[in-house]
Amino acid sequence: MNKKIIISILFSGAFVSETYAQNSSPYSYFGIGMFNNVDNARNIALGNTGIALDAPDYINSKNPAAMTSISTRNVVFDISGILKHNTISSNLGSDKRLNSNFTNFSAALRISKNIFVGVGMQPATSSDYKISSTIPIEGTTSEYPVTYEGSGGISNWGISLGYKINNNWSVGGKVKNNFGTIVRNEIITTTSEVEISRSTRYTGFSYNLGTQYKKDFTDNFQLTLGCIVNFGSKLVSKGEVSYTENKDYTNSVTSKLSSKDSSLPFEMGLGIGLLKNEKYRMTFDFTQSNWDKVKNTETSEQYYKQNTYGLGFEILPGRKQIEKISEAFIYRFGVNYDTGYYKINKAKIDKLEATIGLGIPLNKVMLNVGYGYGIHGVQKNVSIKENYHMLNISMSILDTWFKKRYLD
Amino acid sequence: MYKQLLLCISLLFLFSCEDETNTYEVGSSWIDAQSKIVMIDTVTVKMSTIMMDSVVTSGKSVMMTGNIKDQTFGQVSSSSLFELTPSSYTLTSPTTAVFDSIVMYLTNTDFYYGDTLKTFRLNVHPMSDRIKLNNGYLYNKSNFNYSANSIGSAEFYPRPKTDSSYVKIRLDQSYGQTLFNTLKNNDVNNQEYFLNFYKGLALVPSSDNNAMLRFGINSSYQVQINKSTKEKVSNTVRMYYHTTSQNGTEVVKYTLDLNPSTSNQYNKVQSNFTGSELAGLTPTNPIPSANLGNKTYLMAGIGVYTKVEIPYLKSLKNLYENYKIIDANFSVSPVAGYYSNSFYNPSPLYYYVGDKLNHIVSAYTSTDGSTEITASLSADSEFQNEHVYNFSLTSFVNNILSESANSNYNTLIYPSSYSDVLSGKAVFGDQKNKTNPAKLKVYILGY
Numbered sequence: 015m016n017k018k019i020i021i022s023i024l025f026s027g028a029f030v031s032e033t034y035a036q037n038s039s040p041y042s043y044f045g046i047g048m049f050n051n052v053d054n055a056r057n058i059a060l061g062n063t064g065i066a067l068d069a070p071d072y073i074n075s076k077n078p079a080a081m082t083s084i085s086t087r088n089v090v091f092d093i094s095g096i097l098k099h100n101t102i103s104s105n106l107g108s109d110k111r112l113n114s115n116f117t118n119f120s121a122a123l124r125i126s127k128n129i130f131v132g133v134g135m136q137p138a139t140s141s142d143y144k145i146s147s148t149i150p151i152e153g154t155t156s157e158y159p160v161t162y163e164g165s166g167g168i169s170n171w172g173i174s175l176g177y178k179i180n181n182n183w184s185v186g187g188k189v190k191n192n193f194g195t196i197v198r199n200e201i202i203t204t205t206s207e208v209e210i211s212r213s214t215r216y217t218g219f220s221y222n223l224g225t226q227y228k229k230d231f232t233d234n235f236q237l238t239l240g241c242i243v244n245f246g247s248k249l250v251s252k253g254e255v256s257y258t259e260n261k262d263y264t265n266s267v268t269s270k271l272s273s274k275d276s277s278l279p280f281e282m283g284l285g286i287g288l289l290k291n292e293k294y295r296m297t298f299d300f301t302q303s304n305w306d307k308v309k310n311t312e313t314s315e316q317y318y319k320q321n322t323y324g325l326g327f328e329i330l331p332g333r334k335q336i337e338k339i340s341e342a343f344i345y346r347f348g349v350n351y352d353t354g355y356y357k358i359n360k361a362k363i364d365k366l367e368a369t370i371g372l373g374i375p376l377n378k379v380m381l382n383v384g385y386g387y388g389i390h391g392v393q394k395n396v397s398i399k400e401n402y403h404m405l406n407i408s409m410s411i412l413d414t415w416f417k418k419r420y421l422d
Numbered sequence: 423m424y425k426q427l428l429l430c431i432s433l434l435f436l437f438s439c440e441d442e443t444n445t446y447e448v449g450s451s452w453i454d455a456q457s458k459i460v461m462i463d464t465v466t467v468k469m470s471t472i473m474m475d476s477v478v479t480s481g482k483s484v485m486m487t488g489n490i491k492d493q494t495f496g497q498v499s500s501s502s503l504f505e506l507t508p509s510s511y512t513l514t515s516p517t518t519a520v521f522d523s524i525v526m527y528l529t530n531t532d533f534y535y536g537d538t539l540k541t542f543r544l545n546v547h548p549m550s551d552r553i554k555l556n557n558g559y560l561y562n563k564s565n566f567n568y569s570a571n572s573i574g575s576a577e578f579y580p581r582p583k584t585d586s587s588y589v590k591i592r593l594d595q596s597y598g599q600t601l602f603n604t605l606k607n608n609d610v611n612n613q614e615y616f617l618n619f620y621k622g623l624a625l626v627p628s629s630d631n632n633a634m635l636r637f638g639i640n641s642s643y644q645v646q647i648n649k650s651t652k653e654k655v656s657n658t659v660r661m662y663y664h665t666t667s668q669n670g671t672e673v674v675k676y677t678l679d680l681n682p683s684t685s686n687q688y689n690k691v692q693s694n695f696t697g698s699e700l701a702g703l704t705p706t707n708p709i710p711s712a713n714l715g716n717k718t719y720l721m722a723g724i725g726v727y728t729k730v731e732i733p734y735l736k737s738l739k740n741l742y743e744n745y746k747i748i749d750a751n752f753s754v755s756p757v758a759g760y761y762s763n764s765f766y767n768p769s770p771l772y773y774y775v776g777d778k779l780n781h782i783v784s785a786y787t788s789t790d791g792s793t794e795i796t797a798s799l800s801a802d803s804e805f806q807n808e809h810v811y812n813f814s815l816t817s818f819v820n821n822i823l824s825e826s827a828n829s830n831y832n833t834l835i836y837p838s839s840y841s842d843v844l845s846g847k848a849v850f851g852d853q854k855n856k857t858n859p860a861k862l863k864v865y866i867l868g869y
Contacts, residue, residue, distance in 0.1 A: 040446050040448065043453060102446060104448065106447050106448065106449070107447070109446055143446070144445045144446065145445065145446050145447070145448055145453065146445045146446070146447045146448075147447070147448050147449065147450050147452065147453055147455075148449075149450065149455045149457070149459055150450060150459070151459045151460070151461050151865065152458065152459065152460040152461065153460055153461035153462065153463065154461045157450065158459060160455055161445060162453060162455075198456070200455050200456065200457050200869075202455075202457065202459070202867070204459075204748045204749065204865070204867075205748065205749055205816075208746065208748065208867065210456075210457050210867075210869045212456065212869075255744060255869060257744065257746055269743075269744050272743060312456065313453075313454070313456070314454050358452060359451055359452060397448070397449070397452060398448065398452070
């Protein structure tokens with residue numbers, strides 16, 4: 015009971031405050047910020063796959079249909095976090111950043127034999143940068159120094175619903191409310207220090223559908239297929255801009271910022287999962303996002319269609335009798351390649367990530383941890399490259415509520 | 423046990439943290455700022471030469487005298503008229519005192535204009551009118567009569583900018599004798615009484631000079647007049663007399679100084695533009711630069727100034743939704759051929775916000791709001807045609823753009839400060855001048 019209270023406090027805290035993740039990547043300057051990896055450490059460790067992964071003991075936010083595999087322990091709470099060490103390098107030198115964040119709060123509940131509901135809260139994007147550069151004075155050959163500073167991001171909270179059509183086939187859907195404020199500051203050093211602060215608040219709803227189909231071919235071989243669709247969604251933006259001279263914030267001049275509404279792209283993902291001898295699992299995901307259709311972002315980078323490929327392997331304890339906790343460990347490996355979706359200086363900013371992970375099943379708690387190494391900006395002509403190490407931790411707490419309502 | 427520990431670890435993630443907030447440096451091609459900074463130099467600037475009705479020339483602690491004759495300004499002449507105040511109304515041992523002589527000492531200030539290689543001639547005339555202030559001031563056009571008869575004259579080579587330089591003028595013996603007698607007989611015992619007899623002097627330049635000189639009415643312009651006694655004097659009229667002792671053998675020498683008044687004093691500056699480039703310029707008839715060969719003129723003392731109007735300034739408001747003027751700089755450069763070593767460009771120039779009627783509304787001040795800003799001549803370049811005056815118009819432009827009603831304010835450029843109007847002349851090019859164009863550069867931030 016104590017635990018329930020604690021969890022309730024955590025959740026209410028998360029929902030009350032707009033929680034933003036921090037990123038400290040100069041790439042978070044662009045668009046609506048940089049997308050955070052908000053999935054469970056299991057998904058991340060498997061090369062960020064999960065469209066065709068069932069989720070009996072955690073919450074797989076890749077596919078709302080995945081929660082239909084929740085069984086007798088009919089309640090799952092999920093908390094995830096990340097610790098990231100980022101090395102940013104360019105021909106102007108390199109810089110190191112360390113930050114940690116909460117990435118996911120969610121819960122799922124089986125309310126009847128075939129119906130499952132979930133709620134979740136995620137910091138979807140974050141903008142957190144401090145970049146110094148120069149701004150040209152048009153009409154002259156000179157320039158002023160400028161510092162760009164960003165903060166904020168877009169979070170979402172959502173309700174998902176899963177329905178188990180039969181033992182092999184399930185479907186799900188999710189409604190998300192996206193909201194958040196991104197503040198972009200430009201501090202230009204002219205004869206005085208001029209600060210232009212643009213604050214844009216985004217709001218909008220997005221919808222997503224998913225399905226999973228499972229087929230056992232022999233006793234030792236199971237195939238899972240998954241498919242998701244994220245419908246493109248509008249981000250209604252409302253902003254204001256304020257002008258401050260020499261940090262004299264009492265005399266700031268604030269006016270309305272005419273910003274056009276932005277959007278999130280239409281996305282489609284396919285996933286394949288193979289399970290052999292209930293011990294070896296392989297997953298593969300492919301996702302395509304139509305960023306080329308996205309218009310009206312605050313910044314002027316060029317968008318193109320984004321493809322993401324993920325491949326993961328999982329070694330499960332199998333059917334053997336567990337004597338020690340270490341024998342129940344689940345080992346994971348994965349790789350993920352993301353083509354990126356915007357060009358900076360004509361260079362595509364892609365991402366390559368390799369991950370390993372461990373699943374530790376405890377009594378009523380599933381602990382997933384993972385380590386990943388990634389390169390952001392793999393292409394040769396990328397002017398800023400990021401190399402990062404990350405540590406992901408997800409804790410899923412399993413419980414049984416309303417025991418008598420149904421029996422499997 | 424495990425659970426509590428895990429919960430604690432999870433809680434840590436709730437608090438987003440960063441260890442470094444360093445600034446990352448990137449090239450300007452990586453990011454395009456949403457704000458734009460643009461330098462605009464195509465705003466039309468209308469310039470004209472204006473003339474004030476009159477300018478205050480009293481109370482400047484300066485006697486300006488001389489003539490300038492040139493094609494530019496025609497004839498400008500200045501006489502200096504002042505009252506004298508005796509340092510005492512009584513003589514030492516008046517019964518035995520005998521008058522010797524009376525001499526005027528004039529000490530130079532650093533200022534000069536014109537041909538100093540030529541003999542400068544000036545005459546001293548006694549005033550026949552009392553010098554009376556008009557509401558506390560006297561103007562370049564104020565007129566008081568002086569006697570047509572000169573009581574002393576000097577011919578000298580001007581030696582400005584030399585510490586030891588002074589002009590000594592011996593005044594008429596008869597003038598001195600009468601003055602001596604007045605004091606000796608104790609006829610006057612106060613200034614007012616004294617002025618009834620001696621209304622002052624006028625320093626009148628001879629018309630064949632081509633230079634303007636200034637003598638200071640101020641103790642800071644003291645000059646040594648006697649090598650053996652090392653005595654120093656400033657501008658003064660000095661009377662020499664002596665007394666003899668009872669037995670008639672021992673002679674004691676005395677002096678009595680009569681000092682020029684610092685208040686009842688002014689410089690009568692007259693101009694005649696006939697036949698010059700400024701022909702036709704009157705206080706009611708300003709001349710646009712286009713009619714003066716794309717030039718504007720300034721001359722202190724006679725109130726000839728340059729007026730700068732920016733008629734379409736408000737159109738800058740339409741460039742960006744939100745904007746701020748970061749900097750507005752107006753530069754003018756003296757037109758070649760109008761300055762030389764003898765007619766040098768004044769530095770600094772002064773400028774004021776003026777209204778439609780060319781009245782000064784306010785001074786240009788720095789950000790503290792009180793320090794008046796001026797425009798110095800930047801003469802770094804060895805080529806004189808690259809010398810410019812830079813006027814900061816930032817606050818002016820911001821004020822005009824933010825005003826709700828049209829004030830029609832303009833900028834008036836003075837060759838000398840408002841309080842010291844006697845020195846300086848210059849000729850500038852306007853925006854269309856081929857050799858020395860004026861330039862207005864407005865740096866605007868659009869956001």
